[in-house]
Amino acid sequence: MITSPIWLPATLVAGAVQAWRTAVQRRVSHSLSINAAGLVRYLYGIPFALLLLGGYRLVFPTALPAIGPLFLPFCLAGGLAQIIATNLLIMAFKHRNFVVGTAYSKTEAVQGAVLSFLLLGERLHPLAWAGIGCGVMGVMLLSTGGKRMGPGDFLRALTQPAAITGIASGFFFALTAIGIRRATQSVGGDDRILAALLVLVATVLMQTLLQGAWLMGREPGEMRRVLANWRVSGQVGLLSALGSACWFTGFATAPVALVRIVGQIEVAFTMAFGHFYLKERMRGSEVAGLMLVVGGVALALMGSL
Known part of the structure; x- marks a missing residue:
């Protein structure tokens, strides 16, 4: 159920910011371990998540809403799923180029639709399901990297490390969305943006503790490199906070599957960043795949009207 029209601009901004952040993070991944x-x-x-929450509270000063008992457990579940999904996505980057690695992870749209139906009981209009199919065809075309493939070649390509890690990343990103939506539903009141920002702060704090403790215990040398690389890493942090704030707002105000379908527009921004920022070559098949993805987004929006 859609509770506010803010979900659409929030999702579109999230897609653009996430593509930018992923491009910068890919450069960071060249000098750091996956974790x-x-x-x-x-x-x-x-710090940026706290600034977003503080700034919002200054502009819209209201009493803090009641927090339900499932708030922290769902923040933890969503945050842990996002850690796993992000690590898998970085692994996919190491196997193939930026655009293709992201394309595999975008299968989260169909995975999210199925999981949100099973776990949240969310239902979609037939046009939205058609949009999912169109979008999946688009990302699969992108995943071929411009190569002509028969059915057998395509099935073998799906068993490659980049495909496995990318699709697994999409699965855990879908679980992330479900956990975050349930966390926002545990926040009382009608202000869904405030609920999203509260979830963002709590989730990022727990993620830092979880992955920071792992890194200190397993890769203490990498922690020093994370701190020393603060200039570029700060850009990743800013873009991550902005992107997550927008994603979480979308999840708080619209069905998970609908947000993720429209969020596939990130592929368009990804291709732009891959071409102009990372200097990766854009093939004709990638343009065709992009058109299918955009068509899928358009169908999903028609189904939400």
Whole structure:
């Protein structure tokens, strides 16, 4: 059920910011381990998440809402799923290029639709399901990297490390969305943006403690490199906080599957960043895949009207 029209602009901004953040984080991943590169977005995102919450409270001063008993457990579940998803996505980057790695993870749209139906009872209009199918076809076309493949070749491609880690990343991102939506539903009151920001702060703090403790115990040298690399890492933290604030607002105000379907527009921004920022070559098949993704978003929006 859609509770506010804010979900649509929030989702579109989230897609753009996340593509930018992922592009910067990919550069960070070249000099850090997988766990260290993942920690960057949480550790350096804390001050910006607190600023977003504080700034919102200054502009809209109201009493803090009641917090339900499931708030922290769902924040923890969503945060842990996001840590796993992010690490898997960084692993996918190490196997293939930026655009293809992100394309595999975008299967989260269909995975999220199925999981949100099973776990949250959310239902979609047939046009939205058509949009999912169109979007999945688009990301699968992107995943071929411009190669002509028969059915057998395509099935073999899905068993490659980049495909496995990317699809697994999409699964855990879908679980993240469900956990965050349930956490926002545990916050009382009608202000869903405030609920999203409260969930953001709590989640980022727990993620930093979890992955920071892991890194200190397993890779103490990497922690020093995370702290020394603060200039670029600070950019990742800022973009992560902004992107997550928008995603969480979307999850708080609209069905998870609908937000994730429209969020596939991130692929368009990803291709732009991959081409202009990372200097990666754009193929004709990627343009065709992009058109399918955009068509899927359009169908999903028609189904939500």
